[in-house]
Amino acid sequence: METSFNGQRRPLIELVNLSKEYNGQIVLKGIDLTIFENEFVTLLGPSGCGKTTTLRIIGGFEEPTSGNVYFDGKDIKSVPTHLRSTNTVFQRYALFPHLDVFENVAFGLRIKNRHNRGIRGFVKEKFKKIPLEVTLTEAEIEEKVKSMLKLVGLEGYENRLINKLSGGQMQRVAIARALVNSPKVLLLDEPLAALDLKLRQEMQYELKELQRKTGTTFIFVTHDQEEALTMSDKIVVMHEGIIQQVGSPTDIYNEPINRFVAQFIGESNIVEGHMIKDYLVAFDGQEFECVDRGFGVNQPVDIVIRPEDIDIVKENEGKINGVIDSVVFKGVHYEIDVKTDKRVYTIHTTDYHPLGTKVGITFEPSDLHIMEKENYAHL
Structure with a gap:
C-alpha cells in the first residue's frame, strides 16, 4: 500500500x-x-x-x-x-x-x-x-x-x-x-x-x-x-x-499500516484494544480520545504509541498510573520503563526519574495511531 x-x-x-x-x-x-x-x-x-x-x-x-x-x-x-x-x-x-x-x-x-x-x-x-x-x-x-x-x-x-x-x-x-x-x-x-x-x-x-x-x-x-x-x-x-x-x-x-511496520521502523509501544466509535478507543480498561475514524464499533485494533510521545507526570495527574521500573541513559535521552497494572510502557525523555518512583503517564489524542489488528499486507 x-x-x-x-x-x-x-x-x-x-x-x-x-x-x-x-x-x-x-x-x-x-x-x-x-x-x-x-x-x-x-x-x-x-x-x-x-x-x-x-x-x-x-x-x-x-x-x-x-x-x-x-x-x-x-x-x-x-x-x-x-x-x-x-x-x-x-x-x-x-x-x-x-x-x-x-x-x-x-x-x-x-x-x-x-x-x-x-x-x-x-x-x-x-x-x-x-x-x-x-x-x-x-x-x-x-x-x-x-x-x-x-x-x-x-x-x-x-x-x-x-x-x-x-x-x-x-x-x-x-x-x-x-x-x-x-x-x-x-x-x-x-x-x-x-x-x-x-x-x-x-x-x-x-x-x-x-x-x-x-x-x-x-x-x-x-x-x-x-x-x-x-x-x-x-x-x-x-x-x-x-x-x-x-x-x-x-x-x-x-502512520505504520501494521504491527510489523510499527515494530521494524523505530521503537513502539503496541497495545491491543478496540474502537468504541469514531475518535474514541479503549485499551488498558479505559477509554481514550484519538484522531482516527472509519473503524467498526468494537472492532479489535492495535494502538501504536511511540516512546517519545509519552510524557511522565506526577502520580494521578496523567491518564494512567505506574511505577518507574527501569532507567537506561542513552546519551541524548533516558529510556524509562513505566510498569502499570496492565503492561510496561517504554518512554524516551530528557528528564531523569529514579527507580521505584510512582508516576503518571500521559499522551495526546494525536499520539495514538490506530491500526487494524494484525493487518499484514496480502497475508
Missing part, C-alpha cells in the same frame, strides 16, 4: 505483479511498485525479505519468474544488464587494485570509447578488442572524471592507489565510477554495511546530497531503518517477499 504519491514526476521504473521463485521457494510474491525520476527510494526489510532480489531484477542480474519490469514505459524484462541505463554499487566495491583512483573512475568511459584512446600502460592491451560505442576525447574523459571526483569529495586523489584509501574513500570511488557514465538509475546494495557507525552516518548525508545534485534516481537496499529514514524520499518496507507499505519516511514512521 502506498501512502504517498508524487504525481508531478514521470514514472521511470514500474514493477508489475513481479514474482520470483528459487528451487520451489517463493521469494517475491506479486510485487507492484512505481519509482519516479529523481527519487531516492529505499527497499527496507530484514534479511530474506526479497529486497536484494528486487534490486537485482531491476538491474538485470536476475530474471523474474513472472511479472513485468518497465523502464521509461518499455518492458525490459529480457534486456541484458549492460543495455540498461543502470549502474550498481555493491557492498563489496569491486575496485581494480592495479589502477589508481582516476583510472578506476574512468574505466567505464574508456570501455565505451570507440577509439579506445588514452588507456594507460598494459590496460590498453587488455581492452582494445572490446567493441566500443561512444567516442570521447582524452580531455573529455579527464574533465568528466575530475568533475565526478570533486562531486564525491575526492578532488586531488586522482593518482592515489586503491589500497591507500580508507573504506569511506573506496566507497566514494565506487560511487563515482558508477555515476560517471550518467546512468538514469543507480542501484546500491547495502553499500554502507562495512563502514563504522560514524562514517556510515556521514555517508548517509553525502549520498542524499549526491543524489540531489546529480538528479539520478537512487534505489538503495538496506535493513537499517536509520539509513532509510535519513536518506529516502520514499521507503518500501518488505517482509517475506511482500511489500507491506510504501510511503515517505514521515508516513512510514507516524
